[in-house]
Amino acid sequence: xxxxxxxxxxxxxxxxxxxxxxxxxxxxxxxxxxxxxxxxxxxxxxxxxxxxxxxxxxxxxxxxxxxxxxxxxxxxxxxxxxxxxxxxxxxxxxxxxxxxxxxxxxxxxxxxxxxxxxxxxxxxxxxxxxxxxxxxxxxxxxxxxxxxxxxxxxxxxxxxxxxxxxxxxxxx
Numbered sequence: 061x062x063x064x065x066x067x068x069x070x071x072x073x074x075x076x077x078x079x080x081x082x083x084x085x086x087x088x089x090x091x092x093x094x095x096x097x098x099x100x101x102x103x104x105x106x107x108x109x110x111x112x113x114x115x116x117x118x119x120x121x122x123x124x125x126x127x128x129x130x131x132x133x134x135x136x137x138x139x140x141x142x143x144x145x146x147x148x149x150x151x152x153x154x155x156x157x158x159x160x161x162x163x164x165x166x167x168x169x170x171x172x173x174x175x176x177x178x179x180x181x182x183x184x185x186x187x188x189x190x191x192x193x194x195x196x197x198x199x200x201x202x203x204x205x206x207x208x209x210x211x212x213x214x215x216x217x218x219x220x221x222x223x224x225x226x227x228x229x230x231x232x
Contacts, residue, residue: 065092070124081106085115085137093117097124109136118142118166125149125175128185135162143169148177167191173199179206194225 066084084093115137122131126146135141141164170193174182177200 061087062089063087064089066090067094068096070095070097081134081137085109085113085117088116090115090117092119094121095124096121106130106133106137108133113137114139116140120144120146122146128181132162132188135164139164140166142166143171145171146173148172148174161188161190163190165191168193169195171197175201177202178204196224197228 066087068080084090117138118140120134120138120141120143122134122145124147126134126148128148131146131148135144144167167189168191179202182198182200
């Protein structure tokens with residue numbers, strides 16, 4: 061197949077995406093993937109990619125709830141990723157401390173909308189990314205007051221992502 065771009069809009073009743081994702085990651089020419097869902101109870105239980113199981117996807121937009129554990133599994137298939145847009149939710153109580161460092165040498169842009177994400181979890185996510193991040197857009201709906209400490213926020217972000225040139229933070 062010569063499919064370069066794929067947009068998937070899922071309505072209700074689709075909760076398990078691992079079979080769909082594995083088929084998508086096997087498409088040999090796919091560069092752009094946008095996946096949206098209305099249901100907030102989506103489950104992406106992909107295994108981590110084994111050596112040689114890589115996708116050609118460079119542009120990824122995830123417009124459905126996704127934990128950091130689920131995102132890490134997806135990222136293990138997409139080492140050529142440039143921009144990443146996703147919505148994080150802590151609906152399945154994932155443990156971010158268990159994540160392996162992820163090398164994404166082309167990743168320069170992240171847009172993250174996070175619900176109920178603690179400051180320490182956010183910084184662990186940034187620390188586990190091995191990339192040349194230049195742009196970070198971050199919006200959170202969290203009661204964690206640590207986000208209000210601008211000095212600590214900037215110190216954590218720029219210490220682990222020295223190449224950042226543009227940031228925007230919003231606490232809703």
